Amino acid sequence: MSGRARGVILTGTGVLVLSPDSILIRLLDTDIATTLFWRGVALAVGLACYLLWRERGDARPIFKALRSPLGWGLGVLFALSNILFVFTIAHTTIADTLGCLATASIFAALFSVVFLGERAPLRTWLTAAVIAAGLLMIALGGAGSLIGRFAGIATAMVFGAMFVVMRATGQGDTLPGLALGGLIIATATAFFAQPFSLAGPGIAALAGIAISLPLAFALIGRGPRYLPAPEVSLLMLLETVFGTLWAGLFLSEIPTQATLTAITIILGALVVFYWRQAVVHARAARHSRQVTI
Incomplete structure (x- = not known):
């Protein structure tokens, strides 16, 4: 198996494992603090166990x-x-939440310009403008509360900043930082949570979260070793598609027409953006090989 095929399989599988995350949060059917506490525990323990296994106990x-x-x-x-993210899920629809999250990569590109001094081509700014229009459609025409939809945009911005930090680490290992994030979540919410208040369906949902979250991030975290960042970002968009589909199938949560239109605009703009970026990188690689020869 080629390195690229391995990267596609690892990242794609990780995104598919992650895609039911939103409906599992709904099925927990508990308050935000308790949801976050168990989410943090699942991330911290699951990723720590994976890291210890990967490092053979060292x-x-x-x-x-x-x-x-x-x-x-x-x-x-x-x-x-x-x-x-959990606050947004509690205050608006899953489709609105995932539509906002799909924009995280373009926020990362813009933050890279501001904080890492990278130059952004015109296509980045044009894509950002189109995505801003899509986000405005969700903010004004989505379901749920207005604060929930704006929290979704804030979530995408924080995820974008996180991608910039990952980029700044170079080839460094990012999974320990994610495990630390889980520990921070669990510690910050422990006093407010009611961890033993879950009913039968909530316990089943918790088991799903405990298995899927660490597995998904462990798989996605290996993707960039084999794939360029644009292809990883493109595969991450599958979460928006499948997450919205699962919400409709299992929770009968149908997005508004404005949200569906906005998601189509956002995903379309990002697909064109990353396709164009892949073409530019391929041309540069060919030119580099020709110069070397």
Whole structure:
């Protein structure tokens, strides 16, 4: 199997495993603090167990990755993004939430210009303008509360900032930072949560979260080793498609016409953007090979 095929399988499988996340949060049927507490525990314990297995029981590489400011920054941003995500799910529809989250990669591109000094071509700004129009449609025409829809946009912005921190780490290991984020979530909500209040269906949903979240992020975290960032970002858009589909099938949660139109606009703009970016990178690679020859 080629490296690219392996990257597509790992990332695609991770996104598919992650796609029911929103409906599992709904099926927990409990308050936000309790949801976040168990979510944090699942992330911290699951990722820690995976990291210890990967390192064959040696915890030193894990603590080394956490000693850097970037590791802590990633943990804090990951915790904040999850808190905003759960708040958004509680206050608006899953389709609105995932439509907003689909824009995280373009926020990452814009933040890279501001904080990393990278230059953005005209297509980035044009894509950002189209996506802004889509987000405005969700904000004004979506379901649920207005604060929930704006929280969804804030979630996408924090995820975008998290991607910039990941980019700043270079080839560094980001999974310890994500595990730290889970620990921060669990610690911050432990006092307010009622962890033993879950009923039968909620316990089943919790089991699904405990298995799917660590597995999904472990798989997605390996994708960039084999695929360029644009292709990883493109595969991540599958969560919006499948998450909205699962919400309609299992929760009968049908998005508004404005949300469906906005999601179509956002996904279309991002597909064109990443397709064009892949073409530019391919041309640059061919030119580099020709120069070398």
